[in-house]
Amino acid sequence: MKKSLLLVILMMAGLGMSAQPAKRRVTTSNAAAQVAPQQKKKQQTVSDRASMSFPTAAEMPEDVVWKRDIYRTLDLMQDKNAPLYYPVEPVGRQVNLFTYLFRLMLTGRITAYTYKLDGVESFEEKDKLAVKDVLDRYGIYYEEKDGKFTVETNDVPSAEVTRYYIKESVYLDQRTGTFSTKVTAICPVLMRGADEWGGDATPYPLFWVNYDDVAPWLAKLPMMASNYNNVNNMTADDYFTMNRYDGRIYKTNNMQGRALANYCKTDSDMVQEQKKIEGEIVLFQNNVWGHLSHEDSLKITRQDSIAAAQGKQKKTAAKTTSSRSSSSARASRSSSAGKSGGSSSSAPRVSVRRQRR
Numbered sequence: 001m002k003k004s005l006l007l008v009i010l011m012m013a014g015l016g017m018s019a020q021p022a023k024r025r026v027t028t029s030n031a032a033a034q035v036a037p038q039q040k041k042k043q044q045t046v047s048d049r050a051s052m053s054f055p056t057a058a059e060m061p062e063d064v065v066w067k068r069d070i071y072r073t074l075d076l077m078q079d080k081n082a083p084l085y086y087p088v089e090p091v092g093r094q095v096n097l098f099t100y101l102f103r104l105m106l107t108g109r110i111t112a113y114t115y116k117l118d119g120v121e122s123f124e125e126k127d128k129l130a131v132k133d134v135l136d137r138y139g140i141y142y143e144e145k146d147g148k149f150t151v152e153t154n155d156v157p158s159a160e161v162t163r164y165y166i167k168e169s170v171y172l173d174q175r176t177g178t179f180s181t182k183v184t185a186i187c188p189v190l191m192r193g194a195d196e197w198g199g200d201a202t203p204y205p206l207f208w209v210n211y212d213d214v215a216p217w218l219a220k221l222p223m224m225a226s227n228y229n230n231v232n233n234m235t236a237d238d239y240f241t242m243n244r245y246d247g248r249i250y251k252t253n254n255m256q257g258r259a260l261a262n263y264c265k266t267d268s269d270m271v272q273e274q275k276k277i278e279g280e281i282v283l284f285q286n287n288v289w290g291h292l293s294h295e296d297s298l299k300i301t302r303q304d305s306i307a308a309a310q311g312k313q314k315k316t317a318a319k320t321t322s323s324r325s326s327s328s329a330r331a332s333r334s335s336s337a338g339k340s341g342g343s344s345s346s347a348p349r350v351s352v353r354r355q356r357r
Contacts, residue, residue, distance in 0.1 A: 059212060060171060060182050067171040068281060071119070071259075072247030073189075074164040080246040081164075083223045083239060088159045097236060098161040098188050100221050101209065106131060106149055110214050112207035119251060119259070121167060121185045121208040129207050138190060138204065163189040165205060166240075166247065170281055172288065179285050183211050183240045211240070249274045 076085035084097045095103075104110040112129040113122060131149055135142045140157060143150045165187040172179055187208045194201035215237055222232035223239060239245070251259040264270040 060169060060180070060184070061173060061175070064171045065174050066284070067169055069167060069169050069184075069253035070249055070277070071165060071167050071251035072245075073250050074166060074245050074247045076162045076164070078246055080244065083225060084164065084236075084245075085162065086224075090153060094222070094232075096158055097164075097221070099156055099158045100217070100236075101186075101188065101214065102151075102156055102158070104214070104217055105134070105207075105209075106151060110209055110217065112209060115187060115205040115207055118257065119165070119205075120257075121187070123208075123210050134207060138206065157190060160190050160192060161188045161206075162191045163203060165189060165250075166245070168243075179288075181243050183243075185209065185211055186214070249277055252277060 074081045074084070076082065087094055087096060090099060101110070105112050108131075112131070112134065113127045114129045116122070116127075132144075134140070135149065135151070138157070140151060141155045166183055167185040168181055168183050170179065170181050185208050188206045190204040190206055191201040192204060193199070218236035218240070219238075221236040223234060223236055224230060224232055225234045225239070225244070249260065260270055260273050264273050
């Protein structure tokens with residue numbers, strides 16, 4: 001009897017502990033109802049990034065021991081850069097890079113930043129560029145409704161964007177002991193103003209985008225990597241991560257903040273400076289891994305100075321030779337004139353006498 005009574009008491013105590021007051025139940029349900037919209041809003045903000053299943057490249061560490069920032073210009077008319085330009089107009093689900101970035105910017109999925117006069121990118125809050133400013137500044141026709149912008153496919157100036165500016169960082173990661181080249185910023189350039197008489201088009205840099213912000217989206221953009229294989233076997237993120245592009249250097253980060261055009265007077269000087277910068281990067285990598293001896297590295301570093309000195313010597317020698325040849329020509333002319341005059345004065349006179357008959 002005592003045992004059964006004890007079991008009944010324990011069962012009632014357990015039911016009392018598991019029970020919850022009605023007032024508390026109402027309060028908990030109200031709190032859940034209040035939290036639900038916030039969680040839903042948060043899920044909507046991260047749904048785009050969370051839906052990216054393709055892994056992107058690792059970020060560059062902030063405490064690297066060596067880094068070189070380089071700005072390049074990509075001409076989309078070259079074969080290596082053509083995957084960024086074609087198809088000019090969307091074909092089914094296939095679009096080119098600018099159309100893709102433009103749509104992302106238009107819908108607010110990525111942020112565009114102002115292209116400044118010095119060409120240096122800034123991803124601060126104050127440098128964010130409004131979508132409406134881009135559309136109005138470059139005459140892109142749009143329709144606005146409830147703060148949302150709509151641009152028809154034919155009005156997207158993808159055919160005029162035939163150039164890109166990119167910033168890449170070549171760095172040494174001391175953790176892994178490897179050299180890497182990472183694209184950190186992209187700027188589409190609108191080329192307008194070319195005339196029928198062969199006049200050059202004027203570049204209009206549109207905006208900068210942070211590559212880390214667009215990398216998850218680029219991982220979803222398939223592109224054709226070859227004319228011989230029409231399968232879209234790579235993405236835009238693969239294209240930039242593997243450095244499949246071909247670009248000319250037009251600026252480096254330096255203490256003076258100068259671009260190559262500021263101190264290269266001729267096109268040949270520009271090409272020579274670009275080769276010099278490329279060679280400096282390769283030379284540093286070889287020196288780090290010990291592929292070159294100290295004497296070989298000194299020889300390579302002196303090649304540019306020797307070549308420049310030889311060029312100056314050739315120009316000086318050419319000027320000296322020309323001046324000597326001109327002076328010798330003048331001297332020969334004067335000596336020949338002197339000789340002709342002296343011979344006429346010293347030559348014996350010849351007289352002819354008539355004989356008398």
